[in-house]
Amino acid sequence: MAVLSPSRRLRRTVFSDGVEAAGVKAYTVYNHMLLPTVFRSVQEDYHHLKEAVQIWDVACERQIELRGPDAGRLMQMLTPRDLRGMLTEQCFYVPIVDETGGMLNDPVAVKLGDDHWWVSIADSDLLYWIKGIANGWRLDVLVDEPDISPLAIQGPKSDDLMADVFGDAVRNIRFFRYKKLDFNGTPLVIARSGYSKQGGFEIYVPGHDGIPMALWNALFEAGKKYDVHAGCPNLIERIEGGLLSYGNDMTDDNTPHECGLGKFCDTHDALGCIGRDALLRVAKEGPVQQIRAIDIDGPAVGLCDRWWDVTANGKRVGRVSSAAYSPDYETNVAVGMIRMTHWEDGTAVQVHTPDGVRDAVVREKFWK
């Protein structure tokens, strides 16, 4: 493992004091901000996430706020997903594409009103793209990064813990919907969402002083009876569940269709989307390579910090971008981009890890 040199540029979050007190062991950098990656061990965190409940500092999912008469129009320019039917209090996972259909980010859009949106971003300065588009197209909209820090509550006991702090109303929040519920007299946006398949919530926590650490402490206090621990997005669990990571599994070289995100694209109807023309052809005929689950034989693979080639009969047919050993499925679970000649479920391939070539099988579905 490498050592990370601290600096102000790698921003601390409003929860960093809590994260340190909870014994964080490692970080990554995400949107110029610290994101914890390990507390006890990746494996121990994994088992606990599936059994209990965790509190995650995901303040690095920075928000971009769109506000003004053209906010809705701008939001539709950014994505091939048709937003016309979207209601206030809904959250939509929205691939964001440039004029060539290349992925720039895969955030969650939160509709606070027809003229008011938040975009909860993955790791790229999407603010710059949205500000550039708003300026160039002279839209009547304010685009900014508000002082809001998401805090995720994830795991099977999330509903119980959240109900103890916010009341039973939290149990009625539907998947990818939000409600505003009070904490110490301040209404907070609470969505049923999060970067795991174990269920839970994301709380959009405003400000720097007062609320963030008071909420953090209240959740840990209430969570004692549920064996609450500090946690973070878990490499193993997110691969099992097929949750993609922008920058790892996809870049601006990829279309949403290659990323298996075609179901979030209504390219024909997404009038106004900047990438629509470029995507119409691929929307009709389909991509020639696509994200797949890949099952890698043998003992636990090492950390995947660069693309691993995937070959068949000595010819390159794809590459792996994320991989980890799954204790529950007793195999190495992986994510990769595979060419259409070899993406059928059950296709045998080889994966070139730094420790040697391994047999592997392409799967159509993720594990969970």
Next chain:
Amino acid sequence: MAVLSPSRRLRRTVFSDGVEAAGVKAYTVYNHMLLPTVFRSVQEDYHHLKEAVQIWDVACERQIELRGPDAGRLMQMLTPRDLRGMLTEQCFYVPIVDETGGMLNDPVAVKLGDDHWWVSIADSDLLYWIKGIANGWRLDVLVDEPDISPLAIQGPKSDDLMADVFGDAVRNIRFFRYKKLDFNGTPLVIARSGYSKQGGFEIYVPGHDGIPMALWNALFEAGKKYDVHAGCPNLIERIEGGLLSYGNDMTDDNTPHECGLGKFCDTHDALGCIGRDALLRVAKEGPVQQIRAIDIDGPAVGLCDRWWDVTANGKRVGRVSSAAYSPDYETNVAVGMIRMTHWEDGTAVQVHTPDGVRDAVVREKFWK
């Protein structure tokens, strides 16, 4: 020191194999890419940089390429620096501002021709802003991240080492100019520039295979007689020299004038610059806070990983964003943003470090 979890998203560079073999001890993340921060120790690297010559993997200074009939017009839209007199083979340090005059990046622009530019960026996805502007204003220009990785040669013996590898022509390259010189039959853009005050060059190395590590190895081989070592931007040396760091010392909250970059702004004449209207007032009247060198009393301060308040008579008058103990100047050198009431040379202030309050003095000039 924290541990960094490797992943593909934190991109390795074309020189990473060499960096690892040279014994890198720590990294930061810069433009989603690994940037070494320590080889032997920050202090040992510092002394060596001032005495000998170092080879720096600064591939993370990613390039943005503008190419096409509107490339020059687009470049001028991005910056308040007047580019009309700029010649091919020149490099300009260019503050990049948004429509409010807020700094988005402080790159070096390299003019390859009237319709062909490279922008060598600091740590933000400036590509997204430039692509958004180009799209919104419907400019006739291609904007992309080419496969080019800067390699810096820094230190007083840089000319000798470079002459051994590229011939004596390299000695005639003027400051912030470049020439194309051959390496193994491939012409490389070599500029006299770099993120230190010790002199040296930046080589714009194309591609992934072949040239990058061949050049790295050739430089180390030729450099033996100059005591060459792998190095990296040095925290102490860059503060002594007043080299600012985007994200540390300035953000999009700041105008170039606040950052002491007024000399790179020709706001009145920079017709077409998107931030011109917003900057005209501040260009005329001056900013109310400005970057200053700050001399902090007492023993070596700890790592500055968050803003440290600067106060006078109990009132906040600024904040420190970077600090380190300087062996050569036998004091703690620091960079901070100071309000105009207290920015005069010699003003006594207090700096609130995590280890306690220290007496400090505001300086108008940096140490070197």
